[in-house]
Amino acid sequence: HKVIFSGIQPTGIPHLGNYFGALANWVKLQRNAAPEDELLFSVVGWHALTLPQDPKALQQARMDMMALLLAVGIDPKRSIVFHQDHIQNHTELAWILSCITPTGKLRRMTTWKTRLAVSRNANDESEVDDSLLNTGLFTYPVLQAADILAYKATHVPVGDDQQQHLELTRDIAEGFNRAYKTPSRLFPLPEYMTTPSKRILSLKDPSAKMSKSAVDPNSRIVLTDTPAQIKSKIRGATTDSIQGITYDPVARPGTSNLLSILAACTDDDVLEVAKRYHNRNHGDLKADVTEVVEETFRKPRAEFERLRGETEYLTQIAEEGAAKARSRSDATLREVRHRVGLA
Ligand code: TYM
Missing domain, CATH: 3.40.50.620 (HUPs)
Structure with missing residues (x-):
């Protein structure tokens, strides 16, 4: 066992x-x-x-x-x-x-x-x-x-x-x-x-992992962030100026990180997710990531607020x-x- x-x-x-x-x-x-x-x-x-x-x-x-x-x-x-x-x-x-x-x-x-x-x-x-x-x-x-x-x-x-x-x-x-x-x-x-999402990157500097100790709080989304905070942090996430969306962690770490987060939230394969976004833009991707992250954290956040006082x-x-x-x-x-x- x-x-x-x-x-x-x-x-x-x-x-x-x-x-x-x-x-x-x-x-x-x-x-x-x-x-x-x-x-x-x-x-x-x-x-x-x-x-x-x-x-x-x-x-x-x-x-x-x-x-x-x-x-x-x-x-x-x-x-x-x-x-x-x-x-x-x-x-x-x-x-x-x-x-x-x-x-x-x-x-x-x-x-x-x-x-x-x-x-x-x-x-x-x-x-x-x-x-x-x-x-x-x-x-x-x-x-x-x-x-x-x-x-x-x-x-x-x-991780x-x-x-x-x-x-x-x-x-x-x-x-x-x-x-x-x-x-x-x-x-x-x-x-x-390990898990497919063993390394989630900083939203601000995708050459580093997302970390609790990074100075910029906009580099991470924490479980207690409000929907408005989640939205603004994802809107401000560093990506790149390449047209369209592809999964390429080496050349496009910021974009790929958003795809990984989306895949993790929806429990999908990241390459499958990338295919769906092929002809779309960063704005579409960010809007959808915002939505699924909010959805993923909604219940744990509410449950935490409840348990915290107990x-x-x-x-x-x-x-x-x-x-x-x-x-x-x-x-x-x-x-x-x-x-x-x-x-
Ligand atoms: P800690 O508290 O820094 O992190 C807890 C867990 O979160 C994972 N993690 C990440 N995973 C993906 N992407 C990231 N950006 C990211 N940042 C953190 C960590 O890998 C970890 O699994 N030394 C450990 C705590 C510890 C421990 C243990 C773990 C102490 N004793 C015995 C396992 C077994 C630590 O500081 O984790």
Whole structure:
């Protein structure tokens, strides 16, 4: 049977990329899972601490993310939904795994390299402002590996940007299995599960992915945007001046991104969608994308607004999820402690 695990950071309202790259896919997996499959979805508060957070805002964002997961259709009766930071097993396992993870592997992580690059003095490469280069940011992928391995997950549905972290997780699992091999391999090697919309691009700069941290809020559409905001953001999306519509992610990334979003919203094949727009123009395409995005977000947005105020209910769901996650990860940690000689 499958054990499906994924996580999302409680840093702001999810955008279209999070939605199609992760959340909507989780709901699909939940719907199609075999009865014996297990699904776990976690709000990863510890990962959020790698960047400066306002404590009050973080507290609210954690609650909001729980409400959002339920609002998009994660069913707490079927899937285990929980806050990562409620389960100490993750940090204990992260420590143990960090002791078998060479620092060179972490130095090669794209996220780390990007942070390092922006912290370098543009005029003097040897000068690094390390005020944002905390140790947590460096070891973040090990904590992510611990999230996954604490449940012996077999499948991890994530967007494109997390693939490298998943490869590292497999390396770490293999390293552990090799170092502590008796009586048998402890961890399954988790598989990367992707979706057709694994990489939704920024509406303003289609050479970059859509991201929560981009400065321009018009570069992303978030789940709580009003129809008027959705309309104006899509109207302002960067495309190109080529006549007609074709799907060509290399030469026409902005136009292709709109086609991908349309295809994701209508659950169609992007090439089929592109065919339908062949003789039409960007105005037509943008009008239709606006309509389907509005339609896609309407129900989750309303459901989120409703659930958001139900703090008692959200707390109860989080506690129930934590109890289940704890008992499952306790079993793994008992084995891990025993293997390494800390039973
Ligand atoms: P996070 O919170 O940045 O993103 C959550 C999910 O959204 C996907 N995603 C995208 N997909 C398509 N297009 C985009 N533009 C886009 N932007 C984000 C991400 O790939 C991700 O699936 N490190 C993780 C959280 C995490 C985790 C885990 C995930 C912690 N532990 C264990 C899986 C398993 C992160 O920061 O995701």
